[in-house]
Amino acid sequence: MNETIAKGHFSEEQIDKDLLKNVNWGGKFKLWMGFLTVSLIICLYYYYQQLQNGLGVTGLHDYVSWGIYISNFVFFVATSLIGMLVSSVLGMMKVEWVRPVARIAELVALAFAMVAGLIIITDMGRPDRLLNVFIHGRVQSPIVWDIAVVVTYVVISGLLLYIPMLPDIALCRDKLNNVPKWQQKMYKSLSLGWNNTAKQFRLMNRYTRMLLILIIPIALSIHTVTSWLFAMTLRSGWDSPIFGPYFVSGAFVAGCAAVIIAMFFFRNNYKLKEYITADHFDRMGKLLVLVALVYVYFNINEIIVPGYKANTADAKHVHEMLYGHDSVMFWLVQLGGLVIPFLLILFKPMRKPLPLTIIAVVILAGAWFKRVLIVVPTQLAPYYPIQNVPEGWTGYSPTTPEVAITVASFILVVMIITVLAKLFPVVPIWEVKEDMNHKNNK
Amino acid sequence: MKNNKGYHIIILFCLCFLAVANVNAQSDWQVPAEENEKLSPFLFDDDMVLEGRVAYENLCTSCHGTPGQDDFTPMSPPPGDPAGEQFQVQSDGSMFYKIKMGRGTMPKFEDAFEDDELWNIVAYIRSFNEDYKQELPNMEGVVIPEYAMSLSFDENVDKLVVKVFAEELPQPEVSVSAYVMGTFGKHLLGKAQTNELGIAYVDVDPTLPGDEEGKVNVMVKATKEFARAKIEKHMVMAKPTERHSAIEGRHIWSTDRMAPIWLKITFFVSVFGVWFALLFIVFGLRNIKKAREEA
Numbered sequence: 001m002n003e004t005i006a007k008g009h010f011s012e013e014q015i016d017k018d019l020l021k022n023v024n025w026g027g028k029f030k031l032w033m034g035f036l037t038v039s040l041i042i043c044l045y046y047y048y049q050q051l052q053n054g055l056g057v058t059g060l061h062d063y064v065s066w067g068i069y070i071s072n073f074v075f076f077v078a079t080s081l082i083g084m085l086v087s088s089v090l091g092m093m094k095v096e097w098v099r100p101v102a103r104i105a106e107l108v109a110l111a112f113a114m115v116a117g118l119i120i121i122t123d124m125g126r127p128d129r130l131l132n133v134f135i136h137g138r139v140q141s142p143i144v145w146d147i148a149v150v151v152t153y154v155v156i157s158g159l160l161l162y163i164p165m166l167p168d169i170a171l172c173r174d175k176l177n178n179v180p181k182w183q184q185k186m187y188k189s190l191s192l193g194w195n196n197t198a199k200q201f202r203l204m205n206r207y208t209r210m211l212l213i214l215i216i217p218i219a220l221s222i223h224t225v226t227s228w229l230f231a232m233t234l235r236s237g238w239d240s241p242i243f244g245p246y247f248v249s250g251a252f253v254a255g256c257a258a259v260i261i262a263m264f265f266f267r268n269n270y271k272l273k274e275y276i277t278a279d280h281f282d283r284m285g286k287l288l289v290l291v292a293l294v295y296v297y298f299n300i301n302e303i304i305v306p307g308y309k310a311n312t313a314d315a316k317h318v319h320e321m322l323y324g325h326d327s328v329m330f331w332l333v334q335l336g337g338l339v340i341p342f343l344l345i346l347f348k349p350m351r352k353p354l355p356l357t358i359i360a361v362v363i364l365a366g367a368w369f370k371r372v373l374i375v376v377p378t379q380l381a382p383y384y385p386i387q388n389v390p391e392g393w394t395g396y397s398p399t400t401p402e403v404a405i406t407v408a409s410f411i412l413v414v415m416i417i418t419v420l421a422k423l424f425p426v427v428p429i430w431e432v433k434e435d436m437n438h439k440n441n442k
Numbered sequence: 443m444k445n446n447k448g449y450h451i452i453i454l455f456c457l458c459f460l461a462v463a464n465v466n467a468q469s470d471w472q473v474p475a476e477e478n479e480k481l482s483p484f485l486f487d488d489d490m491v492l493e494g495r496v497a498y499e500n501l502c503t504s505c506h507g508t509p510g511q512d513d514f515t516p517m518s519p520p521p522g523d524p525a526g527e528q529f530q531v532q533s534d535g536s537m538f539y540k541i542k543m544g545r546g547t548m549p550k551f552e553d554a555f556e557d558d559e560l561w562n563i564v565a566y567i568r569s570f571n572e573d574y575k576q577e578l579p580n581m582e583g584v585v586i587p588e589y590a591m592s593l594s595f596d597e598n599v600d601k602l603v604v605k606v607f608a609e610e611l612p613q614p615e616v617s618v619s620a621y622v623m624g625t626f627g628k629h630l631l632g633k634a635q636t637n638e639l640g641i642a643y644v645d646v647d648p649t650l651p652g653d654e655e656g657k658v659n660v661m662v663k664a665t666k667e668f669a670r671a672k673i674e675k676h677m678v679m680a681k682p683t684e685r686h687s688a689i690e691g692r693h694i695w696s697t698d699r700m701a702p703i704w705l706k707i708t709f710f711v712s713v714f715g716v717w718f719a720l721l722f723i724v725f726g727l728r729n730i731k732k733a734r735e736e737a
Contacts, residue, residue, distance in 0.1 A: 138698040139709050148713050155720060163723075166730065192727055195734040203730050207723045214719055 010274070012433055019425045019432070020175055022270045029422055036415050043408030046401035047122065055125040057401045063386060064379045064396040069123040071371040072406050075254065076116035076413075077150070077226050078247065078367065082255025083109025083157055084219035085291075088212040097283055099431045100275050103161070104266060105259045107426070110157040111416040112258070113222075115409050117150050122405050142228045149222040156218055160211045161420075162190075166204055167430040170194035183423070223247045230374070236313035237378035240306075246298040252291035253338070254367035257360035260284050262417065264357040266426050275427045278353055285351030288360070292342035299334065317381055326377045333373060337366015471545060473536045480535030481579040483668040484558065486565035494566030496627070497559060501551070509570045517547060525570035534577070537564050556619060556633075558665055581668070589613065589664050589671035595646070595679040602631065602644040602679065606664050606671075612640025616666045620644040623659040623674065631660070652680030 010018070050057050060067050086105035090098045098105075121127045137144040173187035173194075194200060224244035231243035240246070260281065267276040306314035307322065321330045341359045344350045350359065376396055380386075386394050398406075484490060498509075502524075507513035509525035522528055529537070541560055544550030551560065568574045587608035594603045602620055606613040616636045621628040634642040652658045658680045664671045689695065692702045 136698070139701045139706055140694050140696070140698070145709070148709075152713070152716055152720075159720065159723060163727075192731045193734040194730070197733055199733040200730050203726065203733060207726055210719065210723060214716060218716065 010436070015429060015432055015436075016171065016175060018272070019275065019427050019429045020172065023172060023176060023422065023425060024179070025422065028269075029418070033415070033418065036411055036418070040408055040411045040415070043404045043411065046404035047408065050122070050401055050405065051127070057399060059397050059399045059402060061393045061396075062389065063382065063393050064376055066123070066375050066379065067396055068372060068398045068402055068406055069119060071368070071375040072409060073116055073119040073123070074226055074247070074371045074375065075368050076112045076119060076409070077223055078251035078254045078371070079258045079364075080109045080112035080116060080153070080157070080255070081219050081223055081248065081251040082259050083113075083160070084215050085252055085255065086259065087160060088215050088219075092209075092212055096435065097280060099435065100427045101259065101263055101280055101284070103165070103428050104262050104426055105255075106157065106161045107417050107420055108255070108258050108262055110154070110161055111413045111420070113150065113154045113157055114416060115412045117147075117154065118412070119409050120147075122409070142225055142232050145225045146222075146229060149218060149225050153215075153218050153222045156211060156215050160208070160215060163204060163211065164208050164428065164431075165424055166191060166194050166200075167196065168425050168428060170196070171429055172424070186423075220248060223251050230378075235378050236306075236381060236383075237317040237374075239314070240302065242298065242301055246302055249291065249295040249298050250367065250370065253288070253295045254364060256284060256288040256291055257363040257367065260288070260360040261357055261364065264353055264360075266421065267353065270421075270426065272427060275432065281353045281356050282348070282351045285345045285356050288363070289342055289345050292338060292345075292363075296338060296342070299338070313381070313383065317378065320377060320381065321373070325380075326373060329369060329373060333366045333370045337363055337370065341366075471540065473539045477539040478533050478535045480538060481577055482534055482538075482561045482564065483579060484561055484565075484670070485578065486561075486568060486576050490562045490565040491569045493559070494562035494564070494569075497555065497563050498566050500627070501554070502563070505547075509567065519546070521548070524567045529567065530571045530574070534564055534568070537567060556617075556663070556665070558663070558670060584668065586668045587613065589616070589669055591662060591664060591671055591673045593660060593662060593673065593675050593677060595677055596643075597679070600646050600648050600679075602646050602660065602662075602677075604634075604636070604642045604644065604662055604664070606636050606640045606642070608669075612636070612638070613664075613666070614638045614640060616640070616642070616664045616669075618642040618644070619663050621661045621663075622650065622680075623661050628661060636664075646679050648681065650680040651683050652678070654682055654685060656680050656682040 046057075058067065058069075083106045086098050087102040091102060121130060124130065133144065133147060137147075169187055170191040173184070173191045176184070176187070224247065227243040227247035230238035231240055233239065263276050263280065263284065266272060303318055303321070306312065307318035309315045320326055341363050344359055345356065350356065380394070380396065498506075505515050505517065505521040506524055507515065507521075509523060512523050512526070514521045514523055532540075538560055540548070541563055542550070542552050542555075544552075555563070568576070590607045592605045592607075594605075595601075596603055604618050604620065606616045606618065614636055617633065618636060619633045620631040622631055631646060632644040634644050636642040650658065656678050657676050659674060660677050660679075661672065661674045689697065689700065692700050694702065694705075
């Protein structure tokens with residue numbers, strides 16, 4: 001028996017009221033957006049500096065040419081994969097409880113995927129040359145594949161957010177009379193004259209189903225291709241045939257954590273305790289345990305196979321991780337950011353909303369630093385010794401502009417989610433109603 | 443602690459002894475008187491110095507360092523700098539003998555170089571001594587024949603045929619050495635002596651790689667006593683090399699235009715296939731609009 005949705009028997013009017021009341025531009029929203037905007041402008045000043053002076057303002061150099069920008073890009077792509085897992089895989093398996101949180105997962109996916117593309121541009125000293133990738137790109141290059149799949153994934157995620165939302169947009173059009181005129185016009189044109197006819201539902205379900213199927217290979221390839229950016233090179237630590245599934249499994253961990261955080265935020269701020277219930281957190285916690293286990297399994301493979309060998313470059317790389325130069329960060333990330341959290345979530349009290357959210361924040365932070373560990377140390381151990389170069393080139397530490405620009409990318413994600421969650425209901429109203437009718441008729 | 447000090451003194455003593463012994467060893471290298479007085483039959487000209495330099499850099503630098511730089515390898519006994527006084531006070535014959543015969547860690551180059559090549563090295567070493575005046579042998583009454591050579595290749599037996607003449611008369615018992623010239627050095631094909639018809643045969647390996655037409659640049663030297671001659675000729679006698687560009691054909695590492703077909707098909711079919719489906723859905727949204735008037 002499904003306990004997760006609307007435990008109390010609400011009337012349809014009540015549901016409409018509860019879920020639509022957040023579609024407004026309240027004072028709290030304006031304050032929050034103001035704060036985000038000011039922070040973003042401060043961060044963008046540093047990007048202006050980078051545009052003017054080039055990548056010299058960053059800590060990047062000849063050896064570490066991929067620093068936290070690229071780590072951050074990998075992290076963003078990873079986090080965006082959760083949309084596929086929740087709405088497509090679980091949705092098509094008719095896992096009922098995900099329906100109220102599917103839109104949140106889709107919001108997270110779209111926002112992270114949109115900004116991931118922008119992060120690539122921040123890693124370019126001459127962003128005006130981006131066009132060259134399209135003009136002179138080689139079809140053999142994983143970078144060209146990456147751009148193709150990232151763009152495609154953003155479009156699919158957008159459509160997958162939009163099409164199942166049509167009935168709710170129509171509801172906004174019909175019920176929200178006190179919103180600004182432009183917003184009413186927007187609902188009118190976006191709702192495509194939605195009239196709740198059976199044929200419209202049929203078409204919507206058909207297109208949604210097509211998208212749900214399409215998004216599985218695209219989402220898998222977006223992160224597999226991202227891993228190939230590394231794995232296709234002959235470098236110790238990157239040159240690994242399991243990098244694709246290793247990245248994808250890690251992506252679900254980061255994505256689950258991000259969705260849990262977003263769920264907690266919406267549940268408390270939008271007063272949706274009746275719709276996003278403690279049971280949802282419990283189940284998301286179990287899902288997180290499952291994906292974390294898979295990721296731990298891949299981590300063990302990724303470490304023990306090269307590390308077992310005596311004196312190869314890959315073994316040295318692993319030994320640097322285990323007890324060498326990068327060991328502090330490595331163990332913090334692996335134990336603190338993955339193993340201990342997932343062991344904790346095994347206990348039911350830890351899957352309650354607040355503890356689970358705190359654990360999710362730790363996991364998400366661990367996931368971010370994990371990407372740094374994948375990207376940076378390999379570049380500091382080239383096959384040729386680092387010699388006759390400035391002293392600073394034997395290491396890498398990000399500079400203030402680099403950190404600020406990275407923070408800007410997070411601010412952008414939060415802004416996108418905030419605006420979208422204020423324009424549209426975050427919980428699918430028609431699905432909640434459908435679910436209730438379904439139950440009442442039983 | 444005290445014991446340690448004792449060891450140090452013993453080690454120091456041994457080292458001193460070794461150093462002295464080495465200096466002695468160096469000065470003790472006696473060259474037979476006859477060899478010591480031997481003189482180069484060739485005038486040390488720029489050509490010889492240049493050839494000597496190439497040989498020196500290939501085979502001598504690793505121990506003796508660059509002449510005049512005192513950067514020889516620290517060994518026991520020390521190899522020394524050939525531009526230094528210890529070397530330059532020696533006679534040409536002594537240097538020639540020591541390079542040719544070797545001793546201890548100094549290898550013997552008798553088999554590696556012909557006599558004229560050894561003299562090249564001596565000429566190179568002497569070029570660092572400004573005060574040096576070459577002593578030439580007394581050539582009075584000696585007639586040095588001027589050799590002319592002709593080269594041909596007998597493809598039936600894979601042999602290089604060298605004919606040596608002097609004033610149109612065939613020259614017997616002339617030492618002939620044949621080389622293939624490369625960009626960075628020369629490859630010895632073989633050595634032979636001319637017969638009574640003035641002809642010497644040198645084996646040619648049929649798998650020797652030549653240029654696209656099978657041409658190689660052959661250099662032949664002929665020496666007998668004071669006479670010597672040299673000839674260089676491009677000859678078709680090796681295996682033609684078929685040159686391929688590294689990016690010829692369709693490869694992962696080629697230009698975009700030459701990308702592998704399977705990759706192009708996979709990439710474009712996937713991308714266009716997915717976008718076709720997406721466009722189908724986007725245009726299909728109009729159907730949703732049309733369906734609003736359903737009865």
